[in-house]
Amino acid sequence: MRLLGFCVVAVAAVAVVTPLYTHPPVHAAETPVTWSRQIAPLVYRNCAACHHPGGAGPFSLLAYSDARRRGRQILEVTQSRYMPPWLPAPGYGDFADARRLNDEDLALIKKWVESGMPEGNPAETPPPPHYDATWQMGKPDLILSIERPWTLKASGSDVFRNFILPYPLAQTHYIRAMEILPGTPQVVHHANVLIDRTASFRRQHPGEWKDGVPGMELELDAGNTFDPDSHFLFWKPDTPLLVEPPGMTWRLDPGNDLILNMHLKPSGKSETIDAQIGLYFADKPATRHPMLLQLDDDRDLDIPAGDRNFVVHDELTLPIDVEVLGIYPHAHYLGHVLEGWAILPNGQKKWLIRIPNWDIDRQSVYRYRNPVFLPRGSVLHMHYAYDNSDANVHNPNSPPIRVRAGNRSVDEMAHLWVQVLPVNVPKGSPDPRLLLEQAWMEHRLSREPGDSIALYDLASAEAGLGRYSEAAAAYRKLLRADPGDSRTLNSMGAALDKAGDAAGAKEAFRQAIAADSGNCDARFNLGSIELKHAVFDEAEHQFREMLARCPADAAARSGLGVALAGEGRDAEAAGEFQSALTLDPQNFTALYHLGEMAIAAGRPGDAIDFLLAASKQNPNDIDTRERLAMALAQSGRSADALVQLREAELLAPDSADLHALLSQLLAETGQLREAIDEQNEALRLQPRDADGWNSLGVLEARIGKPDAARLDFQHALQLEPGDAQARANLAQLPPQ
Ligand code: HEC
Incomplete structure (x- = not known):
């Protein structure tokens, strides 16, 4: 053949x-x-x-x-x-x-x-592939539908419409796959799904959102937690199902909205748009966190009528090693040659994409067959050429007119989104995406010093990287331009708190609340700072105020729980922790404290359940491991307890407390020599610990070394002459 x-x-x-x-x-x-x-x-x-x-x-x-x-x-x-x-x-x-x-x-x-x-x-003839209008992966775990079907007119120009689909659940879920059923694929050219973490778009359009809001591009308020856009949630006709790679789920929290941003083309008859989004849940949060970087040069877009080759450019130096997973070039109708590449530190040019004949109707996200490695110091480049002449068949204007940047389809745009995954991250480093954010925002500010969003995001990145004074300074700069900005005041408070200026922090939180009494974050932060300084009644007051406005906030519930526990009102505290878990079964604070309470109440079995769940959320938290080891030891599972402590020791080799605890557990299981080693290690780290010397003496005595024990007890008494325990132990030793 x-x-x-x-x-x-x-x-x-x-x-x-x-x-x-x-x-x-x-x-x-x-x-x-x-x-x-x-x-x-x-x-x-x-x-x-x-x-x-x-x-x-x-x-x-x-x-x-x-x-x-x-x-x-x-x-x-x-x-x-x-x-x-x-x-x-x-x-x-x-x-x-x-x-x-x-x-x-x-x-x-x-x-x-x-x-x-x-x-x-x-x-x-092979059997033809089978297609139907149902879900490809079977029934989704959650189906979201647009609020009201919307009618697309029979004729006219392209329509860009944003439908808002509120996430209706009271729990956080991790999403491993998403499918969009647009209802009428013939008129849908492409669609993007955006996550609106703060429902900001819905709040911007209270009266009209149920019917969708027109517009090609939109600006969303990402809120205060560093949670950068990470996934291309892009729909095109031939790939309605998006399955994320292993370990790269994305998250939906209560209060989030999904926004379905659709590019629609009238078909000659009127059509009803009745789209659905199907979501498939995973049981685990992501272990790998990609990030979307945006190169853009909208500010230089001012394209004279008739110009056949109007070029804009942007570049960004990568502060860390990354793998590029996907890329999404975006321009409107005048875009002609769209290019993206990287220059490696050794000068080599690595092409990422080249589109010689752009057509907005065919725009797409492109995912690499194999991730493209770019070492730190590589420079990403965006280079777009526009054709605003009659020779461009897509030109919406004949004769051509001057075109500038904007979010209507008759305006232009120059964006290149790149999905990168940080790699080769040294153990113990801060979230590497913060370094990307920092580099990106510094770059934006270098081009546009008055860009307040970039300055705010830079400040947040600095705070995330532990550079609190730099962060506070940046927030202060923002406040000079806008002194009553409640959110900036709150963020500055958080940075000052971390920098050790508790008084300044409280003042900033109070100002934030004065500027906007509904600023729940500022109330939460004020409550937390009071907790930190053990002012429990004031903390309780702030959390209650906050819950009156944001009742579904698991963190505020668990904060209130901690405050109540601090006031000795344990039963009420437990109730708050339980409601925090109903809102968010993974709430660490609630799990940890319920575990601690179960230990105190002599219910080590319950404690183990809570603390295991807490440790899963926060595997590097030493306190949780210690409590878990205690609960395990109390229920007779010494070997498991030892495993927890040994793992904790790997995480914090210099924690004297941990070595002392290990010593205690080893002694209880009769491993006296190992116990002595651990106690010696604890004392090496913390030589002025009288109790520790006393414990070491007891161990030495038990293995039949009264002379060594005597020295230890004397050492304890030297450090603390009133140490009755050491004195009694010394008296019990056989005479020299
Ligand atoms: C990603 C979706 C998609 C794929 C894959 C695709 N087509 Fe199409 N095709 C379209 C759409 C949409 C139109 C009509 C609008 C347009 O011209 O873009 C079209 C139009 C056509 C037309 C009519 C063109 C005209 O001038 O009216 C032909 C013929 C055609 N396709 C053949 C093919 C063949 C052959 C293949 C495979 C080798 C193919 N298509 C793959 C979406 C697709």
């Missing part, structure tokens, strides 16, 4: 899919290219995802009769590479799911059409 010499190349490429290609080559003249043998598999693989009944393509290509009827047209659009739709040039980035026919495929189509499109033996 092989006709031409170069078809041999196709053997390796397609043999997996169609075993037919593994037949030995036969002479050309005897075996024509047929639908059943070569063309159907090719079409099913490259075209059918859109060209099936109900798909995004204007007609189905599943049956021989369908394809035959359009043979000529198929030949044309494939030779011109108009189909399948695929913008990136080959050789400039190796993308997964690249939809690009190779020369062999093109030759097969040509031969087939020119030889009269024979069907071949219908019995040999």
